[in-house]
Amino acid sequence: MSKKLIKIENLHASIEGKEILKGINLEIKEGEVHAIMGPNGSGKSTLSAVLAGRDIYEITEGKVTFNGKNLLELDPEERSREGIFLAFQYPVEIKGVSIVNFMKAAIEQHREHKGLEPLSPAQFLKLMKEKKELVEIDSKLTNRAVNEGFSGGEKKKNEVFQMAMLEPKLAILDETDSGLDIDALRIVANGVNKLRNEHNGFMVITHYQRLLDYIVPDVVHVLYDGRIVKTGGKELAFELEEKGYDWIKQEVEG
C-alpha cells in the first residue's frame, strides 16, 4: 500500500468571521491525483490557500497531517520547504527579480532545509536547463522578472516551471486552467504529467472538466458549500460536465 501524503480531518476555516470551509475530510496518498471540482464560491481556493498557510484565514477546527507532521503549525515557508507547492490562480508580479534569481533563492532554502549544500552556479544552471526542457518553457521567459508583464498563459507556465524546479511532494494547482487557451493548457498539463510519479501527489482544483482530459485524476471530489459532498472516479468529472452542478446542489439541499 502506498504511503499517506496528506490527511485533512474536519477542517473548518473562516475569513472575517464568515465560515468558508465547514468540515473538509480528504486523504491523498503518494502517486495519486485528486481533482477538486465545484461551483464558484464553494471554497476551492480557500482550501488551497489554507493548506499553503495564508494567514488571512482563521482555522477554527480540524487537523491536517502532512508527511507525518502537523501542517497547521508550520509557517508558509516551512510548508513549502516540507514539500507543499501551490500553483497560484493569480500569480504575483515581483518587479525587477528575475525568475532565475527567484528560483535560486528558493532552491537554496529548500536545500538548506534538507541539510544539503547549496548548488554551484553550474549545477543550478544545469537544473534550470533540464526543467525548462521538461515543461517546455523558453529561456526568454525565465530571464524575465517574475510574472512582470506576463500573459495569463505565461504566468501559468511559470508556475509549472517553478513546480518542476522545487519537486514538491504535494502540488496544489488552483484553477491553473483558468484563462488558458488550448495550447497553453496542453503545455501546462503535459508538464504536470511529466512530474507525476509514484512518490508525489497532486490536488488539481478546477471548475471545468476539460483540464481533466489532459490530467487524468484517480479521484474526483465535489466541493460544495465548504464540504466535500461527493467523491468518485474520473467518470464523476464527465457527469459534472454533462449535467452541471445543479443536480449536486439539489442532491445536497433536497
Added chain:
Amino acid sequence: MAKNDDDKILNEYSNKEYEAGFVTDIETEVFEKGLNEDIIRRLSEKKEEPQFMLDFRLKAYRKWLEMEEPDWALLDYEKPDFQAISYYAAPKSTAKYNSLDEVDPELIKTFEKLGIPLNEQKALAGVAVDVVMDSVSVHTTFQETLKEKGIIFCSISEAIREYPELVEKYLASVVPVGDNYYAALNSAVFSDGSFAYIPKGVRCPMELSTYFRINQGNTGQFERTLIIADEGSYVSYLEGCTAPQRDENQLHAAVVEIVALKDAEVKYSTVQNWYPGDKEGKGGVYNFVTKRGICKGDNSKISWTQVETGSAVTWKYPSTILKGDNSVGEFYSVAVTNNHQQADTGTKMIHLGKNTKSTIISKGISLGHSNNSYRGLVKIGGKAENSRNFSQCDSLLIGDKCGAHTFPYIESENPTAIVEHEATTSKVSEEAIFYCNQRGLDSEQAVSLIVNGFAKEVLNQLPMEFAVEAQKLLALTLEGSVG
C-alpha cells in the same frame, strides 16, 4: 548569471547590531572644541598649507558667519552646536607610510573589520584606496601605477602642497564658498579629503575608491573632494562610508566637486552606511553634504549613483551643471530609511548648453517610522536648445507608519526643451510576500528580494565591488522590518 547574494548576506548579517559600531583606540591629537579665526589659522598651519589656502578658508569662514542655517528641508533635527565640535583630529603619527607594516596595527584592525581592501590581495582586485580616517589620509595604494598614466590620486592636503596650481584653479569653482551654509563651513575648516586628476585622453584603468570613516567622538567631519577629468578622460570613483556607534549626533558636512572638461566622463558612486541612530532614533550621523559636478566642456558626462542606507538625517542633492553642449547628466539613487531615519535627497540638473540630456532615477524605500523625501530640480536655461530630461521617482513603503514624499521642481526657460516626470508610490503587498513564502523564503528574505528588485535599475549602475556591498547594506537595513 547575476549573482544573488540575498540569503548569504542575511545569514552573514543575522546579528542585528550595527556592525561597524566600534571605536578604535589610537592616540589622537585633537584641537580643543570651538571655532574661530585662530583655530582656522592653526589648522592651516598644521597642514602646512600655502597662503592662498589660508585666505580661502578665512574668506569662507567670514561668509559663513553672515549666513543662517537653512530650514526648508523636510527634516527635524537638533541644530548642531558648532562651538562644541573639535575641528582637527589626527592619528598621532602623521608620518607617511611606505608599507602597511609601518601603520598602527589598531588602525589596520579597524580597516579589516570594515573589510576595506587595503592589502595587496584586495588591491589586486583593481581598487586603489585612499583611506581617510578622522581627517588625515594615512595610506594610499596604487599611487605609483596611477602615476605612470599621469593620474593624480591623493589626499587633498597633499594636493594642496604638491599641486597648488590645480587646486587653486578648481577648488570652489563648482561649489562657491558661499554656496550654502554647510559648504561655507566646510570651505573654512575642511581637514582632508581626496583629490583626483585624470589627464587629457587618459582612461583611468581602475576604480578610484575612498573609504571615509568617522572615528573620533564629537569630531565633525568636513571632507573635501575634488575630481578633475581633463579633456577626453574617463574615471570611475567610489566613495564608501561607515561610522562607529556613538551616542551623540555626529555632523558630517562634506563637499564634493567634479569638473568634467570636453569629452570627459566621470562616474561617481557612493554607498553610504553611517550610523543611523538606534531604534528610537537616538544618536546617528547628520549627513549634510554638498555634491556638485559641472560638465564644463562639450560632450562631457557626469553620472552620480548613490545607495543611501545610513545616517540619522541625510540632506544631499548630488547635482550636475550641464554647461557644455551635448553634455549628459545622470542621477541614480536608492535611499532606504528605517526606524526614525530621515532623508531629504535628490538632485539638481541645470541645463545650460544646447542638446543637453539628463536622467534621474530615484528609488525611495521607507520602513518603520522613517521619512523619505525626494527633492529634485530640473532647470532648463534660455540657451539650452533641444534639451531633455527624464525623471522617474518611485517610492516603496513597508509598513504603515513611514512616509514618502516627492518634491519635483521644474523650471524651463526654453520652449524646445522636453521634460518628463514620472512618479509612483507602492507598498510591499501581503500577496507578494506570501507568494515568496510559498516558494520557501521567509518574510525577511521576501522583503529583501522585493526591495532589491525595486532598486535594480539603480543597483545595476554600480560597479561590481559596490553592487555586492550595496545588497548587503540593503539587507542589513531591512532586517526586522517584517513582523
